[in-house]
Amino acid sequence: MKFTAYAAVSALALITGNAALAGPEAEVLHYWTSGGEAKSVAVLQQEFAANGGTWTDMPVAGGGGDAAMTALRARVLSGNAPTAVQLKGPAIQEWYEEGVLADISNVANTEGWDKVLPASIANHMKCEGTWCAAPVNVHRVDWIWANAEILAANGIEMPTTWDEFNAASEKLAAAGITPLAHGGQAWQDATVFEAVVLGIGGPEFFQKALVDLDPDTLTSDTMKAAFDQMRTLRGYVDSNFSGRDWNLATAMVMNGEAAFQIMGDWAKGEFLAAGKEPGKDFLCASTPGEGFLYNVDSFAMFEVDGDDKRAGQDLLAKLVVGPGFQETFNLNKGSIPARTDVGLDKFDSCAHLSAQDMNASSEGGSLLPSYAHGMALRGAQAGAITDVVTAHFNSDMSSADAVQMLSDAVANSY
Amino acid sequence: MIDLSMSRPAETHPRGIAWGRLALRFSLYLFLGLFALYYLMPLFVMVTTSLKSLEEIRTGSLISLPREVTFEAWRTAWSGACTGIQCEGLKPYFWNSILIAVPGVAISTLLGALNGYVIAQWRFRGSNLIFSLMLFGCFIPFQVVLLPMARVLGEMGLAGSISGLIFVHVIYGLGFTTLFFRNYYVTIPNELVKAAKVDGAGFVRIFWSIFLPLSLPIIVVTVIWQFTQIWNDFLFGVSFSQAGTQPVTVALNNIVNSTTGVKEYNVDMAAAIIAALPTLLVYVVAGKYFIRGLTAGSVKG
């Protein structure tokens, strides 16, 4: 009897001892694999290790996360889900509905995420009231980048309305400069489109059209005007824009071949990598019109077995939203912290502008999710809209046909 | 080998023949040379780009010779490029690909040889139907099998493992390896098998001592095909691997395909060439045996 009790105690000691030895563990599936992005994730891994965790890296790049999502489905179906996955937007809720996400509310509540995150961003991280994901950063999508020298030489100010933009472009075109550097890939067409919709229709219209998918709004005259503006923009790109990578378009602005580019703030990384200075060599401004379109990267935790893995999820969630990581990561990535209480002393002027606008629009209700970057809609609907936008931009389709196709495609996508 | 010139009917003007032959040879080489250029063009772009500095790529023309040759990109691609938080280049992933490709090629080639041998020489009722079913199987789009296969691998306990990947590659390579061997063995006269049977040789013996020795050229074709397919596969590699078992194509993709990072084209191109070196090697080496095997064994037809 004594003997068995002893055995039981020592067995228990062995188990707990092992658990303490193993510590938090995480296999992290993400698609940040290159240069600055990878270094930013490495910061997280170091912090994770410093807190006793073991990080197993599972990087899968490509197609804005498409390849990673393919791998994720296979992993989930084979009963071998990764511990944490880079997921964003409504995809988080979609995975939650499949019943495979873990609840990280206890971390979120202890850390007081509700107090430090803007409400609209916090909503993306919640599934039916519980916290199921942790935000990393806020990319602003509706940026317009310009070559400072060209603008000065042609006496052009950064445009604040689309009419001003068009006037400036006409002037540039007359001077033999490509007004708009653009890469003809579907997602880039969509990026420009949503900036145009926001600028022409305003935040409320954007919400109704591209978030709520209201059929009447989709076929409205304002939407036609947005497609008209897309057709006008088509006239401002050079003839070789098809299939061009976004960074080559950025290079055109840098080298003075083109004046403007409409792209998210990751474009800043290209300028900085080439040794250009914001405000001096290149200019950043929000695209004409009110509002702020965000693209928030986040990590979701998957349901896994084992205490060490669960401990890993909690630790990871805590670190991801922690102020230290939010600062370092976003300095590397060109975005701004999702937390509003992180000091921005080390950030550049574009990031300051972004943070200011985020706070202002958060209060004014014009802080909106980017449809082009998978924040506003589920994949099927977003994809259906992009099909129409890119088909319109790359053909001579009329705006009236485009809005009709748009509402058909959306209706057909459910 | 057939020589076009040999078959020209004897003509009465010897000088005419000489000039005609020369012109014919010249246009032959011109034709072959032009196509060599077509095939080499992308490689030229890749090699020159990999030897440039990023600064030169950003400012200069994309298809031009490098002003200054640097091997920096090659070193980075092999051992320094980031494929995630690890910045060790392609090096660590090479071994995984070899572990997948070598057994995958060996097993599927062996099975293909046996299947082809049965279908071509030991026909039974329904063997042609089986062959057709296997052939049609070549056409199933791999995107379709991903999800159910993931489930099956999970059930088998092979999820995320090298063995799982080998298994998948063998299954979906079978159609082709069987096709190649069957079409090769079908040209070997059935009398050979009949004669061997009369001499008392059995199924295994005939395969081992008659068919296998004749098979070098088709083994080379099959190995080239399978090795290329498996080595270059990305879809299965990315879906059925986990941290630690990812093949080199996944690493290459991670280097090349960043959505929002700065693109280092020189490293991308160097990495692509490095990742392709084993297949290139197989092509160069196997190409030699291809010919040797063909000139040695002349029992076909």
Add this chain to the structure above:
Amino acid sequence: MSDWLETHLPKAVLAPSFIAIMLFVYGFIGWTAWVSFTRSKLLPRYELKGTVQYEKLFASPRWDTAMDNLFVFGTLFIVIAMLLGLLLAIFLDQKVRSEGVIRTIYLYPMALSMIVTGTAWKWILNPGLGLENMVRGWGFETFTFDWLVNPDFAIYTVVLAGVWQSSGFVMALFLAGLRSVDEEIIKAAQVDGIPTWRIYSAIIIPSMAPIFLSAFIVLAHLAIKSFDLVIALTGGGPGYSTDLPATYMYAMAFSRGDIGQAASSAMIMMMVVFAIVVPYLYSELRAKHD
């Protein structure tokens, strides 16, 4: 006992492969068929919901484009790669000097993954960066080669790069075939004074029927599964003008989380394959045997 073993050994040898194919090819096709009648989104679900996915598919203009492209691309790709492969093999078979080097040059594209080769092609075909720019630089100011950025012609650039990648392998298959033709017959024909082109068209090429089968299967398989090629070269663009069924299906299944829709497109794809390949297989196998 040993006799029994001897007669059944061939079947036993074939059995494992046969079972594997039935399970992992036809079983999975059945699974796909089932899923195509459901409303599966992110992950497969199994409650049947009728033919709604097929209705959606046929209502989609993008799918129409993808199917049209498959026929244009598939036909051109197979025909051109086959002809070019045969032609190169015949020419290479003329006791050419440094044949080994040339053969390797023709063959190597197959060794490269399209993930990056696509970028090289993209640069070459881009009017502003590549060929057009180069030829204009030589003084031919009016030279135009803008297929890549022209929605009506972009699909032909996919053919161009596809042929580049695969014709070498077809060439190798034909070369092996040419070298296994009985030389005695050819010599006899030459002695009889039969012109060369007749020797090829009447004796050599017909004797290579099984090689044509292999080449056709290899090429058709590549055409239908062309995925990396399109993604790397055009990304389906301009617009979605170079979309193929394989890229459509992938986009639906994995970028858009619409697995039911992807399954229905896969079923249509396989029906097309069935309609083309089965008659061909039937005639080939029929002609050769039985």
